[in-house]
Amino acid sequence: MDEDRFTRLVREHSPAIGNYLRRRLYPLTPADLDDLVEETLLVVWRRLNDVPPDAELPWMIGVARNVLRNAHRSKNRRLASEAKLPPPRDLSSAEEAVIADTTVREALRSLAEDDREFLLLHAWDGLDTHELGKLYAISTNAAAVRLSRAQRRFRKLLGATEND
């Protein structure tokens, strides 16, 4: 029974989890992506009874977020201890698509971190305000207000950048 549910969760949501992680991978590498997905799903398996039926994807993204946070922290600490020069450019990166549009890049960079996260979880990961609310343990109403605010600020920043 548990295995059936878990298998269904993996089939339905692992593509979204994989892409959530892929979008936020740097400075980890594509080689780390599958490990991070598996680590996320392992936590899901171990806490299967905690997965809320009405918010499976947000809950799993929350797990992926923590897994990624730990991985980033470990990576960053190691980088801090090594402080070496950057390696030669040898791999293209998913994020490079972002920098192709300079104005969007600048607008996103200028956006507050929470606004940027809300904006992209909605635009890229497809979370609606109910799911954003579940992910952040806030009401759907607060999520809606916050998303609307982030969208408005992004539009203003984008407009300001393009008018420079």
Place this chain on the structure above:
Amino acid sequence: MSDFDDRLRALDPAAGQPYRHPDFEGMIARITSQGVAAPSHVWRRFQVKMASALAASALVTVGAIAALQGAGTVLPLLALQSARHVAAPDSLKAIYGTMEIRLKYHFTASPELTPTTPVGLSYALIIPSDVSTEALRIAAVFGVTTTPLTISGSNNSQTITDSSGRSLDYERSGLPQWYYSSTSPPVAPATASDTSNAVLPSHATLESDVRSVLTKLNYGYSVSSPNFSTATISTTSAGSSTPVSINTESVTYTVDVNNVATDQSIDFSVDANNNVVYASGPAFSVASTSTYPLQSPAQGVAALNAEQQSGPLSNAGASSTTSASPASPPIVDVSVMSVSLSLATYQLTDGATWLLPVYDYVGETTNANGISSNSNWYELAVDPSYVQVSSNSSGIGTGGPLIY
């Protein structure tokens, strides 16, 4: 979908790359073969990769503390949880890596960069102590009072909805924020148009509305630099699936303390009848002030450059022991043209929240097509000898307490 949304979605790094684990069935078998409490083989593998950092980071911190204590500073050290300021609640800040935009910047300070004052005021903040009481107080200010009230939440957040659908959310993680909505929309209100086809309240009316609410909230901060806009938004109220269009006049104010701009803001939107549709802002008062020496603006620019090189905060310049390394980011030259002083929210390791002076630099970048644009860059202005960043800070999570 608006042009803005189209452009954003067009840049999705994962678009057109549906993810599938290369050993999908094997992965499921490996996971389900493990007991509930089994340790993570994957995570252990990752931990082994990264293990060397912990001891090194701890040593750096201890050494820095010893050096600072030896210097005999009079002012208390500011033990920050993170070098990043916290405009957002902790629950959001902790996400980190939303998208590390992969560019590396090199800053050059203009010779005309005006020196600012040698010292700057810092403010310890008072955060409302009781979530429930504060949420109810703010709800009353916005008229969320029609009984019966529905109250839900936890120790750190509260949602109050009245029988008419008006709703007030209050969150107390990081610097507390309140959010008011005249409805309880199940979906985010979408901006249908940047124009309005209705006669909307004047700017002066909206300004008066905001000041009236701020007086009732009684936090003691002021606002400045209003940015007005109009829009037609499409929203759906609770209990209805039919979107309705509302014409709104909105304003965003910068929150000031002692006439200095902070990283906080107030947002207000009203409809054609001058009813508040949405509003949001921070909940804090100033407890006390301290005067800290500041580094010079030029030193701040040097610090910006140092952060680009150091890796942990910028995520740039990565090296890796794995078989594949991230690509080194392109370097963008930024000509820093002007600087001003503002205040940004920081959390100390003892849990206190402060507004600290930061340099707000305006820098010009020129893209490959020769088109220039200006951006803002921020750097903590307090003399670094008075600042200790927690060893756990990497922009994620919170650091452990440092006791001085």
